Amino acid sequence: MNTTVVESWIEGPLRQFLDDAGVELALLLHPSGQVLAQHGFARSVDVMSACALAAGIHATSGELGRMVDDKPFRGLHHVGATRQIFVAEARSPRGAYIFLTVFGSESSIGLVRLYFDELVKGLTVAAPPEGPAPEPALAENFERDLNRNLAFLFGRA
Amino acid sequence: MAGRAALMSTPFTAMLQTLSRQRGVTAALVVSESDGIVIDSNMHIGQSGDKVAALAASLYKKARLSARAAGMGAVSFMQLEAPNGRLCAVGSGELVLVVVAATAVNVGLVRVDLLRAAVELAEIAKRGGAR
Numbered sequence: 001m002n003t004t005v006v007e008s009w010i011e012g013p014l015r016q017f018l019d020d021a022g023v024e025l026a027l028l029l030h031p032s033g034q035v036l037a038q039h040g041f042a043r044s045v046d047v048m049s050a051c052a053l054a055a056g057i058h059a060t061s062g063e064l065g066r067m068v069d070d071k072p073f074r075g076l077h078h079v080g081a082t083r084q085i086f087v088a089e090a091r092s093p094r095g096a097y098i099f100l101t102v103f104g105s106e107s108s109i110g111l112v113r114l115y116f117d118e119l120v121k122g123l124t125v126a127a128p129p130e131g132p133a134p135e136p137a138l139a140e141n142f143e144r145d146l147n148r149n150l151a152f153l154f155g156r157a
Numbered sequence: 158m159a160g161r162a163a164l165m166s167t168p169f170t171a172m173l174q175t176l177s178r179q180r181g182v183t184a185a186l187v188v189s190e191s192d193g194i195v196i197d198s199n200m201h202i203g204q205s206g207d208k209v210a211a212l213a214a215s216l217y218k219k220a221r222l223s224a225r226a227a228g229m230g231a232v233s234f235m236q237l238e239a240p241n242g243r244l245c246a247v248g249s250g251e252l253v254l255v256v257v258a259a260t261a262v263n264v265g266l267v268r269v270d271l272l273r274a275a276v277e278l279a280e281i282a283k284r285g286g287a288r
Binding site for chain 1: 188189191192193194207208210211212214215
């Protein structure tokens, strides 16, 4: 399975998560929907769609959480017939990211949650101590940045 | 012991209390095998039930599948021995009963209690108590 990252410091913690949790697909993205790392996807168009949907899910569940509990929900777990999806916010010194993973019967939500916590800790340790945090995505730059990251991940940079 | 039992009672409470009363037992948990999530537990304060549950359920599931693949039939009792303790588990349907204990625990007694509890687990699951 292929694993590619836009920023190299993400690779170590992500690979550790993949080894431990035994998931099929994984995505790390900016809340705007721009991809930072992927595992298991074969086509850039699938990554683009998954990122857009994950960002939408995150924004929606965050708002629902604020309405219901005065604070955003931090994670979402959905069980399908053969696969399950887990979406959660991964906070790091570089800012908040969204993490999405898909897993089957080889793993479990308990394992995914356990190793997701380890992933967040790993990202916190691995994040570069210096340098500006990623700039918020602007509408005029969004498509350019998205295409640049997808090209980077799928070898067309 | 954590004060959960004082707050609420579940179909598993009595069974977990019986297991936890054994000398050397530090935690007893009922875990969903497919989800690796704690359904009920009785454990010492400070222990991480979520971690133990997720990993023990995964281990038990793999042991069960390995035994089946090797033509050995169903797993009746699983024991993991480590330098600082033991982990014992029995399964019944979708549920796994996990006991964490000190090295010096009487494994024979734990085994008898776990096998007895597995029968009880099956009855609870049949009545729908696990839902």
